[in-house]
Amino acid sequence: MLGFIVRRLLATIPVMGVVALFVFLMLHLSPGDPATVIAGDYASPADIERIRAKLGLDQPLHIQFGTWVWSLLQGDLGISIFSNLPVTQLIGQRLEPTLLLALTTLIITVVVAVPMGVIAAWKAGTWIDRSIMIFAVVGFSIPVFVLGYILIYFVSLKLGLLPVQGYRPISEGFFPFLRSITLPALTLSVIYIALIARITRASMLEVLDEDYVRTARAKGQLEWKVLIVHALRNAAVPIVTIIGIGIALLIGGVVVTESVYNIPGLGRLVLDAILKRDYPIIQGLILMFSFVYILINLAIDILYTLIDPRIRY
Amino acid sequence: MVSITRRRLGVLTAAAVALGAAIGLNVQAAQAETVLRVIPHADLKNVDPIWTTAYITRNHGYMVYDTLFAMDENLEPQPQMVDTWEVSEDTLTWTFVLRDGLTWHDGTPVTAEDCVASLKRWGARDGMGQKLMDVVASLEATDDKTIVMTLSEPYGLVLESIGKISSNVPFMMPKRLAETDPFEQVPEIVGSGPFMFSQEEWVPGSKVVYLRNEAYQPREESPSAAAGGKLAEVDRVEWLYIPDQTTALNALLNGEVDYWENPPVDLVPILQQNSDIVVEVLDPLGNQGMLRMNHLHPPFDNEKIRQAVVAAVNQETYMQAAIGDPEYFNVCTSLYACGSPLETTAGADLLVNPNMETAKKLLEEGGYDGTPVVILQATDIPVLNAASLVTAQTLRDIGMEVELQAMDWATLTSRRAVQDPVADGGWNVFHTWWIGGDISNPVTHTGLSTGGTERAWFGWPDDPRLEELRDAFSKETDAAAQKALADEIHARALQVVTHANFGTWFNPVAYRSNVSGLIKSPVQFFWNVSKE
8 A cells, every 4th residue: 555655646746747837838828928917007118028037037938947847846836926925925825714615615515415415315216315406406506606695695694694705714713713614615515515415325326226235124234324334335435536526626616715705715816816927826826736636636545445445556 | 400619600700700801801902903994996916116007006005105295186296205395496406305203114214315216216117207317417315304306407397207196106215125126026115104014914815904103294284185194093904805896895785894995886876775885986087098009000000090990989888888877987088187187178079079970081081991900808807898899899880890809908918018910919909098197197198108119108109299299298397388288299199199088987986984084086095094
């Protein structure tokens, strides 16, 4: 297993190299120039050229790429063109809201979706199953921003229970944090609850027809034990896979939620950077996201071996 | 059953008292500190107002820095950091003496040397500053409080330049920072203004915090636009950037913020339904839309064809599409800010009476050969997006071929700098706007520069006569003669068609009714603003 983990980690190096090259070329070959954005409406062409020179954007692409990669190898993601602050500092400021939003969403999702899927499969064909599946279809179809505005309207504006927007760091106290994260996490979790509940149901339905489940029931096992110990554990591999993909999607998917609830997270950071062509931030964040995706995939592969002893690497 | 002993009761009582005291102290602390929470019009991405012309950075500059002179509500320059000043009889030597008691936020005194260095840095970046520096023979500090500026020839806009209200504003900073290369950002934000920038609380893209400068010495005069006494009435001003308009609306309605700098006109009716919200226009000059044509390439290298476009521009149509509510727009043909002292209609016949038949006739006289017109369409800025669509339809209506190229504003800013022919990535038309404070005279109005590919603004009109007139205006010291020159420049600009004005509109602000003291000005200021 250790050998597998080391091999997988070593394999990330060429993957990250390809990502770095792709991101760099994609940004630098697409239209838009940060120098013209900085220079503003009053600048002369000479001013723009001077700004480009100061930013090193007048250098040939291969030199710019080499300089960036050399800095990366030293752990330096660069300096934001606009704010003049280190990209690592900007990411550090935004990491907590995004991570905690993703984590809270994940907890809500797993706690709600897996039991829903199990119950739907257990009561397949009944009104309970149909109700859960209707919820899943609606939850999967409703756009995140629409759901966000609906929740804000009723929960915040009409009932005055939770704030409309903003994020309170956990260092300011757990309850202020919880108040600020509840609505965004609920909004974001609905789509994932719908997705994971459907996958859980489908996977459980397959397993519930297996002989060993029938045997367990024939032995007089309690129904909850049949469902949880025998069926769910065997149905878990596709569920864990989809939860893993869900985490990866969450990191990208928080952009809209962060905008609707005005949470200063990584999603907003990358969006603002793209609009201003702040290359170091975009490059640093995409690299970081890629690395996180790779780690999540690795973690899922390791989890498989814990869930299913037949899987060995 | 749980029994409550006397000892346990005592502990509980003590805990309750301590908790109550703590809550009480917190309440007192919260009451003691007044915080004004503002949704600004944009995110503060950079904090050096000389390095960038972004309006949000200019507004940040007004929080932190002070100026030697500042414009009052009549756009007249008034002394701000300066106490007294005099000008020699030949108008070549200007002497400024600083007020007593001015200090930087780091506690050191403001000196004339600091101000000289600041003026030089500003003069290297700002268009109006560069024009002033062209005639400055020497600029020096003769003692701690005295600045002497010697000119090589008379110049009519000395105070207007160093007191200009909009980007780049000549903000004063300590010499050690003002000596930073003007094309690099200053490493530290130290000013002498009414608020101090809280560097450690700055989260770009989210939050900016300013703290009251207790050492600030305001002038005694009442505030008037950028001039007069700057009293910081609140302890903290927090700029909370909320890019989503619906979220911003909800935050203001819910009392989570106090002031919203630029609510879209579409949302104003919702705000007006709430009795706790005040909606008003604070900027008396508004914004003026500009339809800019590229003079380098066909078909707009032809004066008649440019005039045809001007003849077809119906401001009412543009404003209906871009703004909607007539309460917030104005049909006004002056290329100078409408409502400013130089507002004029000189030479504006085509704009005053838009006529499609006249436009078609001019197009024919210009020999238009069906060359397609490429319009750069900034789809992420609603006003400019609407203006692009109206222009496209207007040009089609007079018989031109049009190609709309959709892009975001950041892409447009780099495309518009391309001087190559359209086939090689160039362009024919784009739209933008100016705030009234930027276009109140022919020198600050960058769109009127006609120095060709080397010195003119994007679109690169080339007309030596117009440049001569602008130069004469800047050197004229008599107000009546300046006004006559301004009219002549206006007429000439419309004859050669530097650009077309597609309308003037006014962005309202919205704030909670417990906020008062807002200043009417083309730029939003937060001194004098109090919160109950």
